[in-house]
Amino acid sequence: MMKTSWLLSLVELALLAHKASCTNTPLLPYDPETTSDCADWFNNEHDKTCEWVRDYFKATPDEFSRWNPSVGLDCKPWYNWNSYCVITWTKVNATQTTTSTTITTSSPTSTAPTLGPSPTAWTNMGCYVEDPEMPLLDINFTPNGDPSLSVPKCWQNCYRRFYQYAGLQNGNQCWCGSYVGGEWAANQTDCNLPCTGNPSTFCGGPGLLQIYKAEENVPPATATGAASATTTTASDAKNDSGAVKNPDCGGLWANAYACVSVVGHTPGNPLPATTTTAGNSIATPTPIQPNMVGNCDLFYKVKSGDTCAIVASSNGITVQQITTWNPSVKSDCTALWLDYYICTSIVGHTPTTPGNGIQTPTPIQSGMTTSCKSFHFVTSGQTCQVITTRYGITQADFFKWNPAVKADCTGMWANAYVCVAVL
Structure with missing residues (x-):
């Protein structure tokens, strides 16, 4: 019974967080002495306490009182049906510097990276149905639409404001939140409206949100990558980290620590970057995603913001060819890894000449301009x-x-x- 009550309390807290009303401009009366540097305003129309607002938006008492001079460090006076500043542009811009957290143990102090302002990994959660009575995400930062919206722009907008989830809707709206609760669309391909800032990618649909979750800023873990980074042999890694038992290092966990040095160990020289040569005598760069075809003769290194559609268009190939030659990216292209090479041509293949680099969605009416x-x-x-x-x-x-x-x-x-x- 206690466990059930605890789980219910988490759900209640999450639903409470959904009711946070935040906008770029104040919608209720506010103190004219409020900082002019305010980036986001909380409109207190749900009887939230000052302490709740400060904690929810991760503002210290000193910050909150400095931004809102009418509110003291003791949170008094505080009024319902007023708007308050909850973050400034100065603080938003300051988060562009990646931070680290000190971890203290019985051994010497070390530092471990935390989520920074621009994580390299975002997980596609899928296409969700919007609920007008209870929005899937907390805040719509573009209620009037953004004429230059792109998926990476929405990611950055949310993450710099300390939200872990980003959602795109109607091709021009960016939503952010700390919690997601709702139903998937019956047809996951219905989130197919082109982004206003990058028509080759999709930004949700009418009444539908394409939702992404920010993940830890680390590349996919591989045994080779871990050994190369520290000049530690695979044998050393398995001996020093008992759980990594398989000869092929198959017991190595992503997002977990493994020992790469012990007292008395002297690291060798860094291992050089290598390429492998397949049977077709074509050098394959590294790293590559698993299960790439063996007869590849042209490679492409994935960069931030790339999608299969973008890569296919710029290389004169189809998305289906990318997923066929690189099966690990998955048929829906949700597993395209940043800074890894994928195959964009095979021996005997003749690519088509790329057009204007813009992928045209379908359906369209006849005669549309090709530019x-x-x-x-x-x-x-x-x-x-x-x-x-x-x-x-x-x-x-x-x-x-x-x-x-x-x-x-x-x-x-x-x-x-x-x-x-x-x-």
């Missing part, structure tokens, strides 16, 4: 005027880029993409 760089998904009831006003373009340009919609807009299809910007 389009930004797309809009037309929903039922939308008019040409609504779309041109939203993107700040003329109707003449809109009709020129999308001739099939006709000059009187009677030919525009719902549930199809139209061009709203060109290269």
Whole structure:
């Protein structure tokens, strides 16, 4: 019974956190002496206490009182139905410097990396159905839409504000939160609206959020990588870390510590970076993702922000070819590893000439300009005027880029993409 009560209390706390109302500008009365450097405001419309707000937004008493001069270090006076500053741009920008945490034990002090402002690993949690009564994530930082939204931009926006989850919706909205609770969409491919800032990637869908979780800033663990980094042999690693028992180092855990040196051990010289040569006499760079095809003759090193669609477009290949030649990236391309090489051509393959580098979503109407760089998904009831006003373009340009919609807009299809910007 005690265990059940404890679990329920965690759920209640998570639901309470969902009710936090935070915006870029104050929506309720506020102290005019509040710092002009405020980045986010908490609108206290749910009877939250001062202590709760400070703790929730990780603000010290000194910081909170400095940002909100009307509130003392003792949290008095405090009013409901008022707006308070909960983080400043100075603090947001200061988080760009990666920090470390000191761990004290009976042995000499060491430092271990903590989550920094820009983690290299984000896990795709899937496409979720938005609940208007209880939002999946705490805060929508772009309620009016962001005309230049991209997936990495939303990640950075959330993480710099100390949120672990980022969600993208409608192609132009970025949500952030500390907890996710909701239902997956029945069709995971429905989160298919192109991002306004990078149409080759998707930013959720109508009433749907594509949600990502920030992970620890470490590369995928491999036995070779661990040994190379410290010039420790695989034999040493297995002897010093008893749980790593398999001859192929298969017992090595990701995100856990392994011993790489003991008292009296003298490390050797750093091991040089190596390449391997396959039977086709083509040197393979390292590191590569597992199970790459053996007849690869061209390699690509994955960089931050890459997706299979981006890599395929820039190399004149298809996403299906990437997943076929690199099965470990998975068929939905959710396991593309940063700073690892993948295969982008095999012996005998002739790539197509890349176009303008922009992947065109489907479906589209016939005759759309081939130089389009930004797309809009037309929903039922939308008019040409609504779309041109939203993107700040003329109707003449809109009709020129999308001739099939006709000059009187009677030919525009719902549930199809139209061009709203060109290269």
